[in-house]
Amino acid sequence: MLDRIGSGEWPPLHRIPSEHKLMATFGVSRMTVHTALSELARDGVLTRVKGLGTFVAPPRSHMTIVRVSDPAEDIRQRGAQYACDVVVAMKRRGSAAELASFNLPDGSALFHLVAVHRENGAPVALEDRLVNPAAAPDFLEQDFTSTTAFAFLMALSPYPEGRHVIRAVEATERLRTLLALQPGEPCLEIERTTWTPDRVVTVVRLFHPAMRFELVGAIEPR
Amino acid sequence: MLDRIGSGEWPPLHRIPSEHKLMATFGVSRMTVHTALSELARDGVLTRVKGLGTFVAPPRSHMTIVRVSDPAEDIRQRGAQYACDVVVAMKRRGSAAELASFNLPDGSALFHLVAVHRENGAPVALEDRLVNPAAAPDFLEQDFTSTTAFAFLMALSPYPEGRHVIRAVEATERLRTLLALQPGEPCLEIERTTWTPDRVVTVVRLFHPAMRFELVGAIEPR
DNA sequence: AAGTGGTCTAGACCACTCA
DNA sequence: GAGTGGTCTAGACCACTTC
Structure with missing residues (x-):
C-alpha cells in the first residue's frame, strides 16, 4: 500500500x-x-x-522531533568527560511571574538552581532552574555534581508532560562569563516547563553557546 | 494498565x-x-x-515535537498579512559542498532561491534554498510571491523524509540588512534537508530574527 | 521444554455515513 | 439499507528467550 x-x-x-x-x-x-x-x-x-x-492523508507539514535529554547523559554518550559547577542552589521567594507559571500563590517559596555543565572542561550549557518544592521537597540536599537535577526530577516524576520554547538570544554579560563565549556569540535557549497531573514540577532554561551546540531532529510523519 | x-x-x-x-x-x-x-x-x-x-519503559528522555511548516501558512493563520520579496532566483553551478549534500556529481547545476518572508511588513524569515533541478525542473518559473517554495515542493514530493538542525547564529551584515535586525540581535537558524526515496529534493536554511521568532513544542511520549 | 510476544484467521456485532 | 471502519473472540502457528 x-x-x-x-x-x-x-x-x-x-x-x-x-x-x-x-x-x-x-x-x-x-x-x-x-x-x-x-x-x-x-x-x-x-x-x-x-x-x-x-x-x-493530505501532504503533511513537517514535524521535527527533537530529543532533549539530560545534558550529562548526552555528553557521556559522546565519550566526553562531564563536569558540573553549581553556581546557585537556594530556596527563595518566587517573583509574581515565576509563581504564575507554577500556579502557586503569591509569596510561595521556590528552589532555584543555576549550574554550568561542562564537556571536557568547556562549558556547553547554563542551566537556570526553578523547582516546585511540593514536587521535590529535598531537592536542595542533592549533590548536583554527581546527579543532575534532570535525572533527580525524572526519577521523582518519570512521565511528565511539558512544553518547550526554543529561541536564539543575545548573550548577557553573565552568560558571556559563565559560558566563556566568544565576543558577539549568541546562545540557543531552550525553555522547558514540565508538569505531572498534580502540579507544575519545574521550569528550566538551558542556555547553550551557539558555536558549540545544535539541535538535530528527523522530519517525521504524523 | x-x-x-x-x-x-x-x-x-x-x-x-x-x-x-x-x-x-x-x-x-x-x-x-x-x-x-x-x-x-x-x-x-x-x-x-x-x-x-x-x-x-524506562523514564523517557524528553522529546519535543516541533511543527515546521510553510512560513506563509503560519503567518496567515495568525491573521497577519503575508508578503514575500524574492532576492535571488537563479540556476547556477553548485559548489563542491553543496553538491555533496545532494549526492550530485561535480559541476551539476542547482536552483538557488533567496527570499524574505514578511509578517505585516516586518521581515520574519530569510529563506536560503537550494533545489535539485531533477526534483522540480520548472522551479524557477514559479511566482514565489504567490506560492511559496515550500508549498510548491510539497505538492511535488508530498511525503518527504528529512532532517533538521536548529542553531543560534550571530547575524551577518547581510542578515542584519535583509531582516532589519536590531544591533547585536542574533538569528535562529533552521536548516532542513528533505529527500524522497529517489533523491535529495531541497536544502533550505531559514534565518529568523531572535526577537520576533521562537519555536514552540510539546513534550510527548514515544 | 516452557513461556514469551508476533502474526494470522474466520467469523461476529456495533456505530457511523450516505443516499 | 448498504457500506464503512471499530472492536472483539477463540483459536492457531511461529520465532525467540531462558532454563
Whole structure:
C-alpha cells in the first residue's frame, strides 16, 4: 500500500479500497488488513473515517522531533568527560511571574538552581532552574555534581508532560562569563516547563553557546 | 494498565504480566490484550521483547515535537498579512559542498532561491534554498510571491523524509540588512534537508530574527 | 521444554455515513 | 439499507528467550 501511495497511484486525498476489498486483493483476513491500515493511519499516512472510508492523508507539514535529554547523559554518550559547577542552589521567594507559571500563590517559596555543565572542561550549557518544592521537597540536599537535577526530577516524576520554547538570544554579560563565549556569540535557549497531573514540577532554561551546540531532529510523519 | 503505571504499582522497568495472564485478569481475548499492549509500546510506555516479556519503559528522555511548516501558512493563520520579496532566483553551478549534500556529481547545476518572508511588513524569515533541478525542473518559473517554495515542493514530493538542525547564529551584515535586525540581535537558524526515496529534493536554511521568532513544542511520549 | 510476544484467521456485532 | 471502519473472540502457528 505504501508503494501505491509513493508511486502516486493513490494520490493525496484519494479514497482507497475498503477493508473488504483489500481482503480480497491481498488474500488476507480482515483483521490483518485492519491492523495494517490502523498502523498507517497512526503514522499519519492515512486518514480513516468510520462509515465513510479510508483516505490518503493530505501532504503533511513537517514535524521535527527533537530529543532533549539530560545534558550529562548526552555528553557521556559522546565519550566526553562531564563536569558540573553549581553556581546557585537556594530556596527563595518566587517573583509574581515565576509563581504564575507554577500556579502557586503569591509569596510561595521556590528552589532555584543555576549550574554550568561542562564537556571536557568547556562549558556547553547554563542551566537556570526553578523547582516546585511540593514536587521535590529535598531537592536542595542533592549533590548536583554527581546527579543532575534532570535525572533527580525524572526519577521523582518519570512521565511528565511539558512544553518547550526554543529561541536564539543575545548573550548577557553573565552568560558571556559563565559560558566563556566568544565576543558577539549568541546562545540557543531552550525553555522547558514540565508538569505531572498534580502540579507544575519545574521550569528550566538551558542556555547553550551557539558555536558549540545544535539541535538535530528527523522530519517525521504524523 | 496506564493507571497501574501512573500510580507506581508498576514502576519503570517492571515486568508486567504476560498476555495470557492479562487475558485472565481483564477477561478479554488475547488479541485484545495484544492490541492494547502493542499500542502502549508504540507510544513508548512499554517495551516488549519477544520471548522475554513486556516491561514498563524506562523514564523517557524528553522529546519535543516541533511543527515546521510553510512560513506563509503560519503567518496567515495568525491573521497577519503575508508578503514575500524574492532576492535571488537563479540556476547556477553548485559548489563542491553543496553538491555533496545532494549526492550530485561535480559541476551539476542547482536552483538557488533567496527570499524574505514578511509578517505585516516586518521581515520574519530569510529563506536560503537550494533545489535539485531533477526534483522540480520548472522551479524557477514559479511566482514565489504567490506560492511559496515550500508549498510548491510539497505538492511535488508530498511525503518527504528529512532532517533538521536548529542553531543560534550571530547575524551577518547581510542578515542584519535583509531582516532589519536590531544591533547585536542574533538569528535562529533552521536548516532542513528533505529527500524522497529517489533523491535529495531541497536544502533550505531559514534565518529568523531572535526577537520576533521562537519555536514552540510539546513534550510527548514515544 | 516452557513461556514469551508476533502474526494470522474466520467469523461476529456495533456505530457511523450516505443516499 | 448498504457500506464503512471499530472492536472483539477463540483459536492457531511461529520465532525467540531462558532454563
